[in-house]
Amino acid sequence: MPSPEPSVPALDRPEQVVTVLGLVAASRVTAFDWLAADALHAPRTQARVAVTRLASGQLGAYDTLARSAEEHGGVLTDAAAPYLELLDGIGQRTRSDDWWERVVRTVVAGGMVRDLARVVGERLPEPVRDVVAGALAGQGLTGLVAAEVAQATAGDQALSARLALWGRRVAGEALGAVQPVLDVVELAGAVDLSALAAPAVGTVSADHARRMQRLGLAA
Amino acid sequence: MPSPEPSVPALDRPEQVVTVLGLVAASRVTAFDWLAADALHAPRTQARVAVTRLASGQLGAYDTLARSAEEHGGVLTDAAAPYLELLDGIGQRTRSDDWWERVVRTVVAGGMVRDLARVVGERLPEPVRDVVAGALAGQGLTGLVAAEVAQATAGDQALSARLALWGRRVAGEALGAVQPVLDVVELAGAVDLSALAAPAVGTVSADHARRMQRLGLAA
Numbered sequence: 001m002p003s004p005e006p007s008v009p010a011l012d013r014p015e016q017v018v019t020v021l022g023l024v025a026a027s028r029v030t031a032f033d034w035l036a037a038d039a040l041h042a043p044r045t046q047a048r049v050a051v052t053r054l055a056s057g058q059l060g061a062y063d064t065l066a067r068s069a070e071e072h073g074g075v076l077t078d079a080a081a082p083y084l085e086l087l088d089g090i091g092q093r094t095r096s097d098d099w100w101e102r103v104v105r106t107v108v109a110g111g112m113v114r115d116l117a118r119v120v121g122e123r124l125p126e127p128v129r130d131v132v133a134g135a136l137a138g139q140g141l142t143g144l145v146a147a148e149v150a151q152a153t154a155g156d157q158a159l160s161a162r163l164a165l166w167g168r169r170v171a172g173e174a175l176g177a178v179q180p181v182l183d184v185v186e187l188a189g190a191v192d193l194s195a196l197a198a199p200a201v202g203t204v205s206a207d208h209a210r211r212m213q214r215l216g217l218a219a
Numbered sequence: 220m221p222s223p224e225p226s227v228p229a230l231d232r233p234e235q236v237v238t239v240l241g242l243v244a245a246s247r248v249t250a251f252d253w254l255a256a257d258a259l260h261a262p263r264t265q266a267r268v269a270v271t272r273l274a275s276g277q278l279g280a281y282d283t284l285a286r287s288a289e290e291h292g293g294v295l296t297d298a299a300a301p302y303l304e305l306l307d308g309i310g311q312r313t314r315s316d317d318w319w320e321r322v323v324r325t326v327v328a329g330g331m332v333r334d335l336a337r338v339v340g341e342r343l344p345e346p347v348r349d350v351v352a353g354a355l356a357g358q359g360l361t362g363l364v365a366a367e368v369a370q371a372t373a374g375d376q377a378l379s380a381r382l383a384l385w386g387r388r389v390a391g392e393a394l395g396a397v398q399p400v401l402d403v404v405e406l407a408g409a410v411d412l413s414a415l416a417a418p419a420v421g422t423v424s425a426d427h428a429r430r431m432q433r434l435g436l437a438a
Contacts, residue, residue: 025268032271036255045300049244049281052251056275062268081264 007195011123014072016189020120021069022079023181024132025062027117029080030087032058034106035141041099050144061135068131082184086177087113094170103149104163104215105170107142111211112174114140115204116181119196142211150216164218171208171219178204226414230342233291235408239339240288241298242400243351244281246336248299249306251277253325254360260318269363280354287350301403306332309396313389319371322364323382323434324389329360330430331393334423335400338415361430369435383437390427390438397423 011020035055042048062076069076090113094105114136121132153160178201182193212219230239254274261267281295288295309332313324333355340351372379397420401412431438 029268029271032275033255033259036252036274040252045303046296048303049248049296049299052248053278053281055255056251056278059272059275062272077265077268080268084264084267 008123008193008199009191010125011120011185011189011191012125013189015074016185016191017072017124017128018069018074018076018079019185019188020124020132021065021072021074021076021128022081022188023083023120023185024117024135025065025076026080026083026087027113028058028062028135029084030091030113031055031106031110031140033088034091034110038099038102038106038141041097041102043099051141054141054144061131064131065135068128072128079188082188083181086180086184090173090177093173096166100149100152100159100163101166103141103145104167104217107140107145107149107211107215108167108170108208109174110141112171112204112208113177115207116178116200119200119203120182120185123196142214146214146216150214153216160217163215164212167212167215167217167219171205174208175201175204227342227412227418228410229344230339230404230408230410231344232408234293235404235410236291236343236347237288237293237295237298238404238407239343239351240284240291240293240295240347241300241407242302242339242404243336243354244284244295245299245302245306246332247277247281247354248303249310249332250274250325250329250359252307253310253329257318257321257325257360260316260321262318270360273360273363280350283350284354287347291347298407301407302400305396305399305403309392312392315385319368319378319382320385322360322368323386323436326359326361326364326368326430326434327386327389327427328393331390331423331427332396333359334426335397335419338419338422339401339404342415361433365433365435369433372435379436382434383431386431386434386436386438393427394420394423 032055035051039048039051042051066076069079090109094109096102096105118136121129124132153163179197182197186193209219251274254270258267258270258274261270285295288298309328313328315321315324337355340348343351372382398416401416405412428438
């Protein structure tokens with residue numbers, strides 16, 4: 001991760017803290033939605049239950065985030081609403097009825113959204129920065145399915161090529177949301193984050209390449 | 220609730236306990252699925268988050284159920300699979316894109332499935348009977364939305380009539396699953412549950428009428 005650039009302002013005013021908490025909450029609600037829908041496409045009951053439980057864990061820090069928003073004079077669901085709309089858009093543009101494509105979608109786009117929330121969250125002051133880091137540290141889908149995807153694609157070149165292409169498309173959609181998300185932070189927090197755009201895209205892209213590698217797919 | 224009929228056998232052999240645990244687990248996974256999908260149709264972010272969190276809570280007892288199945292020589296996900304298929308069928312036949320119809324579907328069918336699992340679970344020996352009662356005691360959707368549905372329908376006779384009709388249709392679908400669910404218990408547990416069918420339908424129907432009343436709808 002790049003060390004914070006001196007030209008990127010901290011997000012320490014209450015309205016700034018609240019909107020970042022909203023972004024983090026929206027990222028967890030979106031992860032829940034995607035995983036919950038993925039679970040229904042799982043090929044086996046065991047995978048379905050595992051993904052369902054993963055979904056259930058995404059909201060674990062919600063109370064803590066809501067309390068923190070309240071302490072900063074805001075309402076978490078209100079702060080989350082504009083981000084949810086943006087992230088829902090990624091979900092709508094990356095739908096698939098295929099289990100493998102769904103898994104890759106959620107790993108790739110979910111991971112990028114989480115990274116973006118993390119990069120923005122690092123601008124928060126303590127102790128809320130720790131709250132956000134904790135909320136984003138939850139278990140992800142990658143660990144659960146990486147070995148399975150790598151195994152399935154190792155024996156199937158057509159699947160491997162299809163999922164690599166699909167992964168790039170999904171990554172494009174998620175990357176396309178970086179600037180609109182930063183725009184919402186700027187607007188709600190009355191702050192200029194133009195210096196954050198490049199490092200944010202850099203971090204999100206680098207972590208994306210690592211995730212594709214774990215899945216055994218060409219990034 | 221009717222007191223256990225002497226002619227209904229207890230479900231105390233290990234394979235019987237395991238299959239009932241599977242039914243209970245399947246009822247929670249189904250509740251999760253329905254609530255997770257409902258959340259996406261919520262008219263406001265606040266309702267969406269509230270329903271998402273309700274969904275997340277449904278799997279809270281899963282570890283306990285899985286451990287209990289293991290203690291009885293079974294695997295919970297395997298035991299849940301045939302029930303999940305039946306309950307998924309109810310879900311597929313009661314789909315709607317309308318928020319109110321979704322809410323009524325999940326309250327009505329989810330409540331009836333929970334009641335059925337409860338009636339069957341009462342045949343288990345201690346201490347697993349308590350485990351099951353605990354897993355089924357979780358928070359439901361009724362408490363969250365009853366007042367809202369009642370308020371919306373009080374001012375809108377057309378909506379009230381449509382939802383009452385819809386609730387009856389959903390109830391019919393859920394009631395239709397009672398015998399197939401008991402059939403799975405009989406098959407997996409090698410037990411004759413014919414004496415349980417009538418009291419089970421009786422309990423499920425009576426609780427259904429109470430739920431419709433709470434929603435302010437004609438049962």
